Amino acid sequence: MGKIVAFSNQKGGVGKTTTCVNMSAYLAQKGYKVLLVDFDPQGNATSGLGYAKSEVKTSVYNVIIDEVPTEQAVIKTKIENLDILPATIDLAAAEVELVYIKDREHALKKALACAVPVYDFIMIDCPPSLGLLTINALSAANTVLIPIQSEYYALEGLSQLMNSIKLVARHLNETLKVEGVVLTMGDKRALIAKQISEEIRRFFGKSVYDTMIPRNIRLAEAPSHGVPIMLHDTKCAGAKAYLQLTEEFLSKQKNLKK
Numbered sequence: 483m484g485k486i487v488a489f490s491n492q493k494g495g496v497g498k499t500t501t502c503v504n505m506s507a508y509l510a511q512k513g514y515k516v517l518l519v520d521f522d523p524q525g526n527a528t529s530g531l532g533y534a535k536s537e538v539k540t541s542v543y544n545v546i547i548d549e550v551p552t553e554q555a556v557i558k559t560k561i562e563n564l565d566i567l568p569a570t571i572d573l574a575a576a577e578v579e580l581v582y583i584k585d586r587e588h589a590l591k592k593a594l595a596c597a598v599p600v601y602d603f604i605m606i607d608c609p610p611s612l613g614l615l616t617i618n619a620l621s622a623a624n625t626v627l628i629p630i631q632s633e634y635y636a637l638e639g640l641s642q643l644m645n646s647i648k649l650v651a652r653h654l655n656e657t658l659k660v661e662g663v664v665l666t667m668g669d670k671r672a673l674i675a676k677q678i679s680e681e682i683r684r685f686f687g688k689s690v691y692d693t694m695i696p697r698n699i700r701l702a703e704a705p706s707h708g709v710p711i712m713l714h715d716t717k718c719a720g721a722k723a724y725l726q727l728t729e730e731f732l733s734k735q736k737n738l739k740k
Contacts, residue, residue, distance in 0.1 A: 525570055
């Protein structure tokens with residue numbers, strides 16, 4: 483049975499999509515069957531894996547709103563074992579349309595039910611907001627992974643995000659847990675980054691991964707080429723960090739079988 487992990491932070495530009503795409507790619511490289519669900523109307527995970535959003539015929543929008551079977555929308559990527567359920571700008575309309583659907587908070591969970599037995603991991607890239615799409619993702623997920631940038635503004639809204647996770651766990655998904663917290667765009671030379679990192683570690687304790695993702699030009703370039711970092715520059719600091727993060731993630735999984 484596949485584990486569903488939602489990548490969420492209501493603040494944009496924290497490396498959420500980059501983390502979701504690259505961890506998914508490295509898990510697939512290690513032989514795990516992975517489905518990346520692009521649940522962000524911006525569709526950056528879709529384009530980051532080489533698919534032009536304008537050319538996507540069937541997306542996650544059609545799955546949750548038009549009830550198109552999930553397997554009809556899933557497409558293979560350049561990486562063996564990695565599939566994607568793509569997103570287009572149409573998904574922005576789903577935020578409104580879901581309001582009129584019965585049991586609207588569980589639309590994504592129902593859509594992914596058929597995929598859970600097929601994949602080892604289902605990774606959901608959430609939008610940078612705490613709206614109905616993110617509520618759907620958290621309701622469907624087993625755990626939530628939170629990327630946080632190592633800067634002052636990252637701390638703002640953190641309590642709001644944690645409160646939203648607690649509310650979903652209390653009312654919609656009682657088994658939801660925090661998978662972990664990933665510090666992104668780190669600069670170990672900057673004193674403020676070090677101070678913020680220490681503050682985040684105090685707040686989350688052992689939930690914070692030891693691996694910090696550094697600021698890295700090659701990492702920033704990869705999406706424009708439509709590939710994860712492992713296909714762009716496997717030797718750069720960003721690639722090494724995401725490989726190490728993926729291995730740390732796997733080391734925390736219990737009863738995991740490939």
